[in-house]
Amino acid sequence: MKLVVCVSLVPDSTTKIKIADSQTAIDTAGVAFIINPYDEYAVEEAVQLKEKNGGEVIAVSFGTDKSRDAIKKAFQMGADKGILIKSPVPDFDSYTVARNLADVIKELSPDIVFFGKQSIDFDGLVVPNMVAEILNMPSVNVVTRLDINGGIVTAEREIEGGKEIVTASMPVIIGAQKGLNTPRYPNLKSIMASKSKPIEERPQTYTGNKSEVFEMSLPSAKGKGKILEGGAASVPELVKLLREEAKVI
């Protein structure tokens, strides 16, 4: 099987974001970048499929030179090759990303393309479906379970208040949601092996953003506290808020 995983580099989820002087981007000074956490589920799924069925996993990233780090992380988890579509400046919107990825994916002609369901930096949730539209491929996003039988994939995806089972024929685009699998710790063997895995660098093939950021601002200053009134049943929500919103745990 030929498996492509699209990965992106995002600010660490615990970063305290500051806005740059331009007011249209974040200040990246002192910010640690990590592979997009949802991409880890995508990489893990692809590597598990490779381990089961044979084939190869190619990690593809669009971005500046820094994005190599996302590909390296995919290598450490078991991806075999990497392609960096290099953008000279970090000024691109989701459409530009999707167009550039689509060009490479078309050429690679994989059986399955995996994405994280969204990148946690801009949270657009659109790139996987944009790529699918550009390439006229079926796509299933927010996938929590994936089965493959012949050329058909059966995917379980989260929908509001429930689940949906979707089938699609390969080649297909899958957006990975938390729960699809448990991403492995890269072990020392794969970390050491990743040193010799090649990253092919390609120039950006498409420029032409469809959107422009006019202004970026932090959420307004802290207002009233929140009270969750569900008793013990609210604990998961409370933990989630403390972690993701208050960032105190």
Next chain:
Amino acid sequence: MSTSNYKGIDYYFIDDMLTDEEKAIRDTVRDFTANEILPVIEKYNQDMKFPFQIIPKMAELGVFGPTLPVEYGGMGINNIAYGLIMQELERGDSGVRSFASVQSALVMYPIFTFGSEEQKKFWLPKLASAEKIGCFGLTEPDFGSNPGSMITRAEKVDGGYLINGAKMWITNGTIADVAVVWAKLDGKVRGFLVEKGTKGFTAPETKGKLSLRASVTSELVFEDCLIPEANLLPKSGGLKSPLMCLTQARYGIAWGVVGLAMACYDTALDYSKSRIQFGKPIAGFQITQEKLAYMVTEITKAQLLNYRLAQLKDNGKMRPQQVSLAKRNNCEIAKIIAGMAREMLGANGILDEYPVMRHMNNIESVKTYEGTHEMHTLILGEDVTGLPAFE
């Protein structure tokens, strides 16, 4: 994937000196500690049990004998990466780090260094995969700092060697499949491999410990224990051989205890920023800040000592006395930092809700084993004066 917000202590941007692989290895072990050790360790510590379920996971991670060549089951990593593994494991628990240290530095290292090719080919891959667990027997009930006077004897007899004597304070002894045992053969210290189940060999567990509780500590008893001739480590000879092993283990400890100190500092810093007394966080009081400044300074100095020591080790220039300096210093500051952290947490500091009292108790063992603070002082004293003060 990481479930922890802990990002390490790096006041001097030491990360900038690390390669991508070194950072990746550190981070993967950090995640392992966050996910596999920290959630369970307080209970295992309370119950005085080792968390056996993590052993295969540690083997899969590749932390046993990772500096050895790939052909023997190692990973061929350098000593910076090895040290970082020890640091991150001991941020979890000294007992877990001790397990990895013993397997790597005190069992795989001597077999690799003093063993025959057959011994290396047979044992090292099995020890790397944790199919077999090892222990190291040097210290005796009456000979700790002075191992050269050991009583344990080996005698050449028909069919092998007959071993008599006893070893004490042996990490992993009761659970080990193989013991690297040091005994005098014709007056000379030699290394022997004694397998579990050999007649005349028992390894009762030491009870009643108030430190390193999540670690198995044992006595090894040999009563006319006959081992095959092929179980002598052929290249071992003299007290220098086990002391070479201790240098390896001390190197890992020098790194490990920095992880312990980091855990205590991180906990104390967090706590003091959120604990309100007299209307403000206690972190805002000068006495607290003096402690935090001391902690971060000493951790940073210890990190830099370790980094340089690793470079010397990788370049083949490291002297055992330099390891003594780092082991002595880092255990000392880790002990002070653990004590300070416990005080800063006030009454909460005695609870198992926080890791500091466990670390505070553990460092008592770690500062003592592999050469006490006093012995390392004398090693350094002799090294700089040329005058031994041991006797």
